[in-house]
Amino acid sequence: GAGVSQSPSNKVTEKGKDVELRCDPISGHTALYWYRQSLGQGLEFLIYFQGNSAPDKSGLPSDRFSAERTGGSVSTLTIQRTQQEDSAVYLCASSQDSGLSSYEQYFGPGTRLTVT
Amino acid sequence: GENVEQHPSTLSVQEGDSAVIKCTYSDSASNYFPWYKQELGKRPQLIIDIRSNVGEKKDQRIAVTLNKTAKHFSLHITETQPEDSAVYFCAASIEGGGSYIPTFGRGTSLIVHP
Numbered sequence: 195g196a197g198v199s200q201s202p203s204n205k206v207t208e209k210g211k212d213v214e215l216r217c218d219p220i221s222g223h224t225a226l227y228w229y230r231q232s233l234g235q236g237l238e239f240l241i242y243f244q245g246n247s248a249p250d251k252s253g254l255p256s257d258r259f260s261a262e263r264t265g266g267s268v269s270t271l272t273i274q275r276t277q278q279e280d281s282a283v284y285l286c287a288s289s290q291d292s293g294l295s296s297y298e299q300y301f302g303p304g305t306r307l308t309v310t
Numbered sequence: 311g312e313n314v315e316q317h318p319s320t321l322s323v324q325e326g327d328s329a330v331i332k333c334t335y336s337d338s339a340s341n342y343f344p345w346y347k348q349e350l351g352k353r354p355q356l357i358i359d360i361r362s363n364v365g366e367k368k369d370q371r372i373a374v375t376l377n378k379t380a381k382h383f384s385l386h387i388t389e390t391q392p393e394d395s396a397v398y399f400c401a402a403s404i405e406g407g408g409s410y411i412p413t414f415g416r417g418t419s420l421i422v423h424p
Contacts, residue, residue, distance in 0.1 A: 225410065236416040237354070237399060244409060285353065289410070297342060297403065297410055301353040 196220070198302035200286050206308045207276055215271040215305045219288030226263055227299065228271050229285045230255075237285070243269065276309045283307070312337040314402050316415025324423050329390050331418045333400035334382040340402040343383050344412065345374060349396045357398075358385070361405070390422045 199218045207213050219226050228240040239253040243263040254260070258276075263269040273280055283306050287299040313336040323329050333343075344359035360367045360374045360383065367374050371390075376383040383402075387394055397419050403412035 227411075237414045239411060239414075242409070242411050247409075250409065250411060297405055297412075298344065298356045298359070299346075299354075299412070301355070303353050 198286060198288055198300050200284075200302035200305050202305060203303065204306045204308075206310060209278060209309055210275055212272065212274045213276055213307065215273075215284050215286075215307070217269045217271070217286030217288075217302055219267065219269070219286070220290075220300055221267075223288035223290045223300070224266065225289045226269050227287045227289075228261055228269070229287065230282045231285055231304070232282045240271070240284075273307075276307075278309045281307055281309045312340060312402055312413040314400060314413045314415045316400050316418055318418060319416065320419045320421070322421045322423065323390055325390060325392060327390055329387045329394070329420055329422075331385045331398055331400070331420070332382060333384070333402070333415050334380075335402035335413075336381065337402065337404070338378075338381065339404050342403045342405040342412075343374070343376060344401050344403075345385050346399045346401070346414075347396045348399065348417075354399060387420075390420075392422050392424050395420055395422045 201216045224245045226243040230238040241261045242250040258274045261271045283304040285304045286302040289299050316333045341362040346354040347357045348354040358374050360376050371388050373386045397417045399417045400415040401412035
């Protein structure tokens with residue numbers, strides 16, 4: 195079946211512009227995560243959506259970052275007034291909420307964001 | 311909150327050797343420990359996981375061990391092959407708590423020389 199997809203795959207933007215990154219999780223997965231991965235670095239947690247619960251935004255680095263998940267499916271991560279330090283690969287992951295392997299995270303291919 | 315330390319950050323081995331990556335965690339309530347492999351330019355993928363009710367789990371050439379008392383767990387890869395070259399991430403988490411957010415280690419870059 196279809197895996198997690200993200201768009202765009204690459205995004206180059208000028209400093210100060212806003213960007214929107216999209217994630218389409220696996221159908222039926224109730225949990226959705228956003229991570230940031232800078233070059234050669236680990237996975238930095240940003241935000242977590244679970245069903246209809248309020249999202250856990252504890253990883254968002256500043257108020258320039260926000261995310262939505264509409265209808266329990268597609269999610270968009272918005273970065274306002276982008277800065278050069280926002281340059282990174284943004285990974286989305288989803289997982290289902292039942293079954294033995296309910297916590298396995300399926301990652302998307304990522305969006306490589308470059309702020310010039 | 312949970313803190314996961316992962317060592318080494320880089321590991322270089324010859325093909326056929328074994329490789330061991332170690333992680334420690336701080337929250338004794340953590341009970342689920344997945345390992346993800348990320349090949350260059352690709353997405354992370356789960357390769358093996360272990361729950362706190364067992365001490366060891368094997369899947370062909372990879373194995374994971376868990377010591378709950380010491381709060382550490384390790385990934386063992388035997389008979390390494392060049393295709394094992396990748397970044398490996400460990401994670402610690404709490405299953406069944408209603409909110410599942412794993413804490414990842416910083417990753418280990420494994421290089422297998424042919």
